[in-house]
Amino acid sequence: MADPTTETPTAPREENPSFVKLAMRNMVRKGRQSLVHFGLTAVGLLAFLVLIAWLGRPQLPGG
Numbered sequence: 001m002a003d004p005t006t007e008t009p010t011a012p013r014e015e016n017p018s019f020v021k022l023a024m025r026n027m028v029r030k031g032r033q034s035l036v037h038f039g040l041t042a043v044g045l046l047a048f049l050v051l052i053a054w055l056g057r058p059q060l061p062g063g
Helices: 019-029 031-055
Strands: none
Touching: 019 031
8 A cells, every 4th residue: 555645745836826926926027116115115114213213212311
């Protein structure tokens, strides 16, 4: 009899591309738009972090 551990079932990944592959393909297809959205996200995150740092700065006496 065949050992069930030696059988290798076909992986569903080969039939359905992974989320990362789909995202990369979409980013290549919509190159400029993806870069603009990535830039806006990066600027927004940086602005948010600077705002939080500014609001949470310590109040030093005498200064």
